[in-house]
Amino acid sequence: MTIYDFKFKTIDGEDETLNQFKGKVLLIVNTASKCGFTPQYKDLQKLYEKHNAEGFEILGFPSNEFAKQEPANNQEVKQFCEINFGVTFPLSEKVQVRGNNIHPLFKYLTSQLxxxxxxxxDPSGKMISSVLKENFPEYLLDDSIKWNFTKFLIDRQGNVVGRFESPIEPMSIETQIQNLL
Structure with a gap:
């Protein structure tokens, strides 16, 4: 199985396959609209605009699993992202990124790195670690997604080559993205 074997539904309910991104560099991110890391949408969009023509894609996967920080329905999420951050990169419908009903793509991603x-x-790293230890210690037990805005970098051959946890700002991984382009 490779990254290109996975399917998802867009935020508009259309069936898509990751196969359409073959040969491109991908950044796959689980997102939420009411998270302390939500402002990362702005820099994700900047990266997308700057590098999309070079073969770079971002896929956002909204999830409501972490402190219910994505309570909106799919169309509300789409509108929020467009109005507040000008998001034009593809978004999926809301999915689960951990637990028993984990989307198969995220099961695969977390098995790879x-x-x-x-x-x-980093103060944000200390903060999220402390919050998880105190409120959600079970989240720290394995390689699952820990919180919103975990980012996975995929090379042009479909290999998962980077995992960047929630506090890592999108612009700080631009060099890794450029090296793959």
């Missing part, structure tokens, strides 16, 4: 912890030298 392990959770290596949060950067404890």
């Amino acid at each position: 392990a959770f290596e912890g949060f950067d404890m030298n």
Whole structure:
């Protein structure tokens, strides 16, 4: 199985396959509209606009699993992203990114690259680690998604080559993206 074998429904309910992104560099992100990391949409859109013509794509997968920070329906999510952040990169319908009903794509992604912890030298890394230890300690037990805005970088051959946890700002991974383009 490769990344290109997975399917998803767009935020508008259309069936899509990742096969259409063969040969492109992908950044797959689980998102939410009411999260402290939601402003990352702005930089994700900047990266998309800057590098899309070079063969770069971003796929956003809204999820309501983390403190119910994506309560809106699909059309409300789409409208929120467009109005507040000018998002033009593809979004999926809301999915689950951990647990028993995990979307198969996220099961695959988390099986490819392990959770290596949060950067404890970064205040955001310390904060999310503390929140999880105190409120959701079970989230820290395995390689599953820990919170909203976990980012997976996929090379042009479909290999999962980078996992960037929630506090890692999108612009800070631009060099890795450029190296793959």
